[in-house]
Amino acid sequence: MKTLLPTSTAGSLPKPDWLAEPEKLWSEWKLEGDALAAGKQDALRLSLQNQQQAGIDIVSDGEQTRQHFVTTFIEHLNGVDFETRKTVKIRDRYDASVPTVVGPVSRQKSVFVEDAKYLRQQTKQPIKWALPGPMTMVDTLYDAHYQSREKLAWEFAKILNEEAKELEAAGVDIIQFDEPAFNVFFDEVNAWGIACLERAIEGLKCETAVHICYGYGIKANTDWKKTLGSEWRQYEEAFPKLQQSNIDIISLECHNSHVPMDLLELIRGKKVMVGAIDVASDKIETPEEVANTLRKALKFVDADKLYPCTNCGMAPLAQDIAQGKLEALSAGAEIIRKELLGE
Numbered sequence: 001m002k003t004l005l006p007t008s009t010a011g012s013l014p015k016p017d018w019l020a021e022p023e024k025l026w027s028e029w030k031l032e033g034d035a036l037a038a039g040k041q042d043a044l045r046l047s048l049q050n051q052q053q054a055g056i057d058i059v060s061d062g063e064q065t066r067q068h069f070v071t072t073f074i075e076h077l078n079g080v081d082f083e084t085r086k087t088v089k090i091r092d093r094y095d096a097s098v099p100t101v102v103g104p105v106s107r108q109k110s111v112f113v114e115d116a117k118y119l120r121q122q123t124k125q126p127i128k129w130a131l132p133g134p135m136t137m138v139d140t141l142y143d144a145h146y147q148s149r150e151k152l153a154w155e156f157a158k159i160l161n162e163e164a165k166e167l168e169a170a171g172v173d174i175i176q177f178d179e180p181a182f183n184v185f186f187d188e189v190n191a192w193g194i195a196c197l198e199r200a201i202e203g204l205k206c207e208t209a210v211h212i213c214y215g216y217g218i219k220a221n222t223d224w225k226k227t228l229g230s231e232w233r234q235y236e237e238a239f240p241k242l243q244q245s246n247i248d249i250i251s252l253e254c255h256n257s258h259v260p261m262d263l264l265e266l267i268r269g270k271k272v273m274v275g276a277i278d279v280a281s282d283k284i285e286t287p288e289e290v291a292n293t294l295r296k297a298l299k300f301v302d303a304d305k306l307y308p309c310t311n312c313g314m315a316p317l318a319q320d321i322a323q324g325k326l327e328a329l330s331a332g333a334e335i336i337r338k339e340l341l342g343e
């Protein structure tokens with residue numbers, strides 16, 4: 001990236017109400033068949049245009065092409081039965097009815113590559129594509145076949161690597177793996193989580209990112225955050241190994257969070273997508289509030305490695321609020337660019 005402080009979003013953006021019920025996480029599609037395929041493309045173009053109007057530098061599909069950041073990918077795999085559902089605790093936090101792994105998992109064909117090609121056709125700007133990370137995928141399933149979270153994660157890592165290589169060939173500039181589970185299962189992260197992530201990026205020449213957050217602004221997550229005390233030190237657990245890993249960019253929740261900024265020192269040398277927009281609040285940040293968070297991060301992240309971003313996805317927010325937040329992100333980044341360039 002030649003742009004100083006290139007802005008991007010962590011993931012999802014609101015869907016139009018003709019595609020899926022707005023202001024709701026993981027809402028069902030309102031269309032079917034060919035109409036759904038065309039509707040997703042229309043929504044992708046709209047979301048792209050919204051990002052461009054707000055001045056976002058690294059753009060995405062706004063996750064208009066998927067219902068859920070993990071299960072939409074898993075739906076395309078062999079070995080997972082969506083009819084046989086079990087209730088599991090996701091990230092040790094909330095119950096969810098999830099599909100069951102009933103046999104060896106494999107990918108029949110690419111999942112998002114056609115969507116990524118479509119996005120690539122629409123813009124010359126750098127594009128980022130999100131995939132679920134292996135550990136977070138494992139945590140969103142009931143495994144009746146491998147009976148080992150680690151074994152299943154390795155299988156997913158191989159599948160993700162196949163998909164990532166095709167996304168790279170389709171012209172994706174940054175492939176991001178969403179790993180909120182990295183903030184919960186610390187022993188597993190260090191035992192095999194980061195190794196599986198490195199397997200997923202093996203041989204890629206495009207840039208790679210891992211997004212680790214405290215989740216969407218849903219009640220289970222906000223309740224959990226209340227139990228974390230005044231200092232959130234979860235990132236401290238995974239950072240030393242991540243710093244040593246081949247991942248290029250680490251995407252983090254920083255704004256309005258209780259993450260001590262000095263933890264970023266542990267990943268010095270990595271590019272950091274600094275979350276400077278709170279996705280759990282309808283209050284639109286002022287550009288100065290965004291700038292303040294970026295300024296704090298700059299003490300621990302070199303300016304050429306700082307990527308202003310949102311804390312997490314914005315799918316559950318109203319469109320006008322999400323748009324206001326994107327504009328605030330751009331304006332806040334611009335304040336800091338001017339400061340850095342001494343203008």
Ligand SMILES: [Zn+2]
Nearest residue numbers: 213215312313
């Ligand atoms: Zn997130």
